[in-house]
Amino acid sequence: xxxxxxxxxxxxxxxGGGPAGLSAGIYLGRKGVKTLLIERGRFCGAKNLxxxxxxxxxxxxxxxxxxxxxxxxxxxxxxxxxxxxxxxRGYVKLTHSKEDRTHSFxxxxxxxxxxxxxxxxxxxxxxxxxxxxxxxLKDDDGNISGVIVDRPKSFFDSSPASISAKVVILAEGVNxxxxxxxxxxxxxxxxxEVVLSVKEVLQLPKGELEKxxxxxxxxxxxxxxxxxxxxxxxxxxxxxxxxxxxxxGIGVFLSELAKNRVRPYELLERAKxxxxxxxxxxxxxxxxxxxHLIPEWGYKGFPKFYGNGxxxxxxxxxxxxxxxxxxxxxxxxSGLLAGETAFxxxxxxxFSEKTLKVYEEKLKESYFYKDLALAKNMKDxxxxxxxxxxxxxxxxxxxxxxxxxxxxxxxxxxxxEIITLIKKKxxxxxxxxxxxxxxRLFW
Amino acid sequence: MLNLLVSIKQVPDTTNxxxxxxxxxxxxxxxxxxxxxxxxxxxxxxxxxxKTYGGKITVITMGPPQARLALKEAIxxxxxxxxxxxxxRFAGADTLATSYTLAEAIKFLEKxxxxxxxxxxxxxxxxxxxxxxxxxxxxxLNVPVITYTIKIEELDLEKRKIVVQRxxxxxxxxxxxxxxxxxxxxxxxxxxxxxxxxxxxQAQKAEPEVFGADGRIPYDLNRLxxxxxxxxxxxxxxxxxxxxxxxxxxxxxxxxxxVEEIIKLFKAKGVL
Numbered sequence: 001x002x003x004x005x006x007x008x009x010x011x012x013x014x015x016g017g018g019p020a021g022l023s024a025g026i027y028l029g030r031k032g033v034k035t036l037l038i039e040r041g042r043f044c045g046a047k048n049l050x051x052x053x054x055x056x057x058x059x060x061x062x063x064x065x066x067x068x069x070x071x072x073x074x075x076x077x078x079x080x081x082x083x084x085x086x087x088x089r090g091y092v093k094l095t096h097s098k099e100d101r102t103h104s105f106x107x108x109x110x111x112x113x114x115x116x117x118x119x120x121x122x123x124x125x126x127x128x129x130x131x132x133x134x135x136x137l138k139d140d141d142g143n144i145s146g147v148i149v150d151r152p153k154s155f156f157d158s159s160p161a162s163i164s165a166k167v168v169i170l171a172e173g174v175n176x177x178x179x180x181x182x183x184x185x186x187x188x189x190x191x192x193e194v195v196l197s198v199k200e201v202l203q204l205p206k207g208e209l210e211k212x213x214x215x216x217x218x219x220x221x222x223x224x225x226x227x228x229x230x231x232x233x234x235x236x237x238x239x240x241x242x243x244x245x246x247x248x249g250i251g252v253f254l255s256e257l258a259k260n261r262v263r264p265y266e267l268l269e270r271a272k273x274x275x276x277x278x279x280x281x282x283x284x285x286x287x288x289x290x291x292h293l294i295p296e297w298g299y300k301g302f303p304k305f306y307g308n309g310x311x312x313x314x315x316x317x318x319x320x321x322x323x324x325x326x327x328x329x330x331x332x333x334s335g336l337l338a339g340e341t342a343f344x345x346x347x348x349x350x351f352s353e354k355t356l357k358v359y360e361e362k363l364k365e366s367y368f369y370k371d372l373a374l375a376k377n378m379k380d381x382x383x384x385x386x387x388x389x390x391x392x393x394x395x396x397x398x399x400x401x402x403x404x405x406x407x408x409x410x411x412x413x414x415x416x417e418i419i420t421l422i423k424k425k426x427x428x429x430x431x432x433x434x435x436x437x438x439x440r441l442f443w
Numbered sequence: 444m445l446n447l448l449v450s451i452k453q454v455p456d457t458t459n460x461x462x463x464x465x466x467x468x469x470x471x472x473x474x475x476x477x478x479x480x481x482x483x484x485x486x487x488x489x490x491x492x493x494k495t496y497g498g499k500i501t502v503i504t505m506g507p508p509q510a511r512l513a514l515k516e517a518i519x520x521x522x523x524x525x526x527x528x529x530x531x532r533f534a535g536a537d538t539l540a541t542s543y544t545l546a547e548a549i550k551f552l553e554k555x556x557x558x559x560x561x562x563x564x565x566x567x568x569x570x571x572x573x574x575x576x577x578x579x580x581x582x583x584l585n586v587p588v589i590t591y592t593i594k595i596e597e598l599d600l601e602k603r604k605i606v607v608q609r610x611x612x613x614x615x616x617x618x619x620x621x622x623x624x625x626x627x628x629x630x631x632x633x634x635x636x637x638x639x640x641x642x643x644x645q646a647q648k649a650e651p652e653v654f655g656a657d658g659r660i661p662y663d664l665n666r667l668x669x670x671x672x673x674x675x676x677x678x679x680x681x682x683x684x685x686x687x688x689x690x691x692x693x694x695x696x697x698x699x700x701x702v703e704e705i706i707k708l709f710k711a712k713g714v715l
Contacts, residue, residue: 008640127647128640151640155494155521161640 006137006146006164007153010036010126012342013146013165015133015178017044018109019328020314021171022116023335024342026062029123031343036126036163038149043129045113048173049292050327051199052106052240052247053078053222058332063119067102073115074105075242076220084239084276086228087397091276095223106220106240106247108201133178136310137162143352144168144182144309166351167342170312171335174295176303179312184303191255192383193297195235195322198264199249201242201288202281209241212280224325225250227393229271233260234382234389236322237271245287246280251294253383264291294327295320299376305363306341306356313338321371323378330368337362378441387426387434395425445498445600447489448552448559449522450545450580451482453506453513454570478513480630481565486520487633488595488626489563496600499523501552501559505533505544511651518646519638526552530655535669538571542579543666549584551660560600562625566591577627587624593631 012028014021017039028035041047054074059066067074081104082095098104121127128149137146146164153161170179174194179185204212213221225237235252250267257264272281297318305312313319319330341359345351363369382388399418406414422431455474478486489500502517504510505528514525528548536544553559562584564577574590581588589607596617597606603622608615610629626632638646656662665671689708691701709715 008644121647126644128643129647130638131640131643149640151643152637154639154641155490157639163640 006162008036008161008163010034010146010163010165011346012036012167012169013038013163014125014169014171015147016171016173016314016316017041017117017127017129018048018113018171018173018314018331019116020316020319020331020335020338021169022113022120023062023332024169024171024313024339025120025125025335026116026123027336027339028343029120029125031339032124033343033346035124036128036165037120038131038133038147039127039129040132041129043114044117044127045109045111046129048109048113049197049199049290050109051197051238051249051251051325052108052242053104053325054107054112054328055104056102058329061336062116062332067105069115073112074107076106077101077218078104078106078222078240079215079219081222082224084223084225084237085393085396086225086237086271086274086276087394088228089275090397090401091274092393092397092400093223095221104222106222106242108242133172134160136168136178136182137164141308144307166309167345167356168310169335169338169342170310170316171314171331171338172316174293174315176295176312176316179303179316182307182310182312184305184307184310184312189295189297189301191258192253192379193295193301194254195251195294195296196254196257196264196291197249197251197294198268198289198291199247200268200286200290201245201247202284203245203287204281204284206244208283209244209246213241215241227389228274229267230389231262231267231270232386232390233257233262233267234386246284248277248281253296254293255383265289294322296322296379298379299372300379302372305360306353308353308356309351311338311341311356311359319368319372321368321375323375324371326368326371333366333368334363337366375441381437381441385434385437387430388438391426392434395422398425445492445496445561446557446559447492447498447500447561447563448549449482449485449489449500449502449517449563450577451486451502451504451513451517451565452479452568452570453477453504453510454479454568457569476509476512478516479565479568479570481567481569481628483520483565484630484633485563485565485626485628486517486522487636488592488628489561489633490521490636491634492561492595492598493521496598498560501526503528503545503548503552505529505536505541505548507534511653514651515646515649518649519642520636521642525649525651527651527653528655529653530657530667532656532664532667532670535672536667537672537674538573538575538579539673540667540669540671542576542583543671544662545576546580546583547662548654548660549580551654558623560622561605562586562623564625564627566627566629574627577625581625584625587620588627589618589620589624590627591629592626593629595626595632 011034014025014037017037025035025037079098080095085092132150133147134150135148136144139145148160148162151161152158172178220241223239229237230252233252233256237250240247295315295318302318313334314331319334320327345355348355402418453476456477493500500522501524502522503526508529511527567574578588589609591610592607593610594608606619608617654660
C-alpha cells in the first residue's frame with residue numbers, strides 16, 4: 001500500500017457510532033489498536049432509533065459486567081414477551097413469562113449507545129462526534145486508505161481534515177452512502193428493501209403503566225403486533241414498556257406505503273383508536289416521535305462485505321433479522337467480526353482484499369449469516385402473501401370467538417362452523433400453500 | 444497576547460422543556476443539558492479574539508459534577524484551561540452566592556497565574572433569566588462592566604483600550620473602556636464556530652480542574668450556596684393562557700358562512 005499524507009493518523013477509522021461501530025471499536029481498542037470512531041450526531045446514539053429491546057448475551061461480549069452497571073443504561077427487564085394479534089375491534093394476546101429475568105431489557109438508543117461509547121473510550125478508542133465523513137482518502141493504487149471529514153484541520157486552516165487509516169470500517173447505518181461509494185454496493189436500495197418504522201414514546205401517569213398492563217415495577221412487556229395495526233400491509237407493530245413510558249410503533253415496507261399512499265403516522269394514529277390501545281393510552285402524553293428506515297434487503301441484497309482497505313458491518317451491511325427482531329445483536333456481532341478482521345490484517349501488515357476476505361468467511365460461519373441465508377425468501381413471501389397480515393389474524397380471532405362462545409351448542413357444530421370459516425376465508429388449499437411456503441423458508 | 448476568561452452555565456435544553464402542572468417546576472428528567480446559548484456566544488467571541496490576537500482562554504463554571512460536560516465542550520471553542528467549581532456547599536446558590544463563588548475563584552486564578560484582560564459572560568442564562576451574575580462578578584472584581592454586548596469594534600492591547608457596541612432598547616450604544624473589562628454577550632457577539640477536528644478530538648479527552656470549598660480557594664463558607672443566598676422562592680406557577688382562538692369548522696358550516704362569520708368577528712373587534 002502506498003503511503004498517503006494525512007492530517008491525522010490512525011490504524012483503523014470506524015465510520016458510525018451505533019452498536020456496530022462501537023463494537024468494532026471496543027474490540028480494537030482492547031487490542032491496543034490506534035482507533036478513531038467518527039459519529040455524525042451530537043453524541044453516539046443521538047441520531048439512532050430502534051424499537052426497544054437489547055439482549056444481554058450480545059452486550060456481555062462488549063461489557064462482561066452487564067447488566068450490573070451504573071448508571072444502568074436500560075429501562076426495564078423484559079419479563080413477558082409475545083404477540084398481540086389484532087382485528088379491527090378485537091385482539092388475541094399470546095405471551096409467555098420469561099424465567100430468565102436478565103435475558104433482555106428495553107432501552108433507548110440515546111441512553112444505551114452512550115454507555116457503549118463510554119466502554120469504547122475507556123478501551124482507548126478516540127471519538128469524534130458531530131463529524132461527518134465526506135469522502136475516502138485513496139493511495140496511488142486507488143485503495144481506500146483513510147477518510148476526509150467535513151471538519152477543518154485546525155482553527156487556522158479551514159481545509160477539510162484528512163485521516164489516514166489502514167482499514168476503514170463502515171458502520172454508517174441504513175443510508176449506506178459510503179459503502180456505495182466504496183463500491184461494495186452496486187446500486188441504491190429499493191423501496192421494497194426497507195421498512196419505514198415510526199415510533200412514539202407515550203408517558204402515562206405514574207403507576208398507570210403497571211396497573212394497565214399487570215406488571216410490577218421491575219417488570220417489562222415486549223409485544224410484537226400483527227394484523228389490523230398495519231391495516232393489513234406487510235409489516236409489524238411493537239410495544240415495549242420503559243421505566244415510565246411505552247414505546248409504541250409500526251413498521252411497514254416503504255414500497256407498500258408509497259404504493260398505497262399511506263403515511264406511517266396515520267397508521268399509528270388509527271391504531272390508537274383500537275379498543276386495546278385506547279384503554280392503554282388513555283391520558284397518555286406523547287414525549288417523542290421518531291422515524292427510521294430498517295434495512296431488510298437481507299441475504300439477496302447483501303453487499304460485498306470487504307474491499308481493499310475497507311469493511312462494512314451493522315445496518316449498512318444489511319444485518320437485520322426482522323422475524324426474530326434481531327438488529328442490535330447483529331450489529332454487535334458483525335461489528336466484532338469486522339474488528340477481529342481488521343486486527344488480523346494489522347498483524348499481517350496486509351490490508352488488501354486478499355486478507356480482508358477473512359471477514360466474509362467469518363460472517364459465513366456465524367449464526368446470523370446462516371439465519372439470513374435461510375430466510376432469504378422471507379421478504380418476498382411477506383410482500384407477496386398478504387394473508388399473513390390480514391386474513392390470518394381475522395381467522396384466528398373469529399375461530400377463537402366461536403370456540404369460546406360454544407356454550408349451549410353441540411360442539412361438533414362449533415367445530416364445523418370453524419372449519420366453514422377457514423374454508424370461506426382462505427380455503428384449505430390456501431392454508432396448506434401458505435403453511436408450506438412459510439415452512440419452506442426454514443427447510 | 445490576550446488573557447481571556449469565559450464563564451458559562453450548563454442549562455436544561457429549553458427547546459423541549461415541560462412544566463409539571465401540579466408543582467409548577469421544570470421537569471428536568473430526560474431533558475438534555477446544554478451550554479447556555481448566550482454563553483456559547485461568549486465562547487465564540489473568545490475563540491474569534493484568540494484567533495485574531497493570540498492568547499489564552501480559561502473557561503469556568505459552577506455546577507454539579509456533570510457540568511464537566513459543558514466544560515469539555517468549551518474546548519471545541521479553542522479553550523486552553525477549563526475549571527469546574529463543584530461542591531455540595533455551592534448548591535442552592537442564588538445570583539448573590541453564585542457571583543461571590545465565581546469572583547473568588549477568578550481572583551484565585553489571577554493570583555496563581557496572571558490577570559485576565561477580558562471577562563466574557565452570556566447576557567443571561569435561559570433557565571433563570573436574571574442577567575445578574577455577570578454584573579455581580581464585575582462588582583466583586585472591581586472592573587467595569589458592559590452588558591448586552593453585540594460587537595467589539597476595536598481592541599488595542601497596547602493602549603489597553605476597547606470599543607464595544609451594546610444593544611439597548613432605544614438603539615445601539617458605542618462605549619469605550621479600559622481593560623480589564625467584563626462583557627456580557629448577546630447572541631450577535633460571537634460568530635458561530637465550526638470547530639476543527641483537532642479541537643473535537645481534544646474536547647473528548649479533556650478533563651476540567653476541579654475546585655471545591657475545601658480551602659484552596661479561600662471561601663467564606665457562610666456566603667456559599669443556600670446559606671449565602673437571601674433569595675427565597677415564594678411560589679412558582681404557570682401563567683394561564685387566557686386568549687383563545689375561535690375555531691370554525693368548515694365541514695359543518697361551509698366556506699361562505701365561515702367567511703361571513705369571520706368578517707362579523709373582525710368588525711366586532713374593530714379590525715375591519
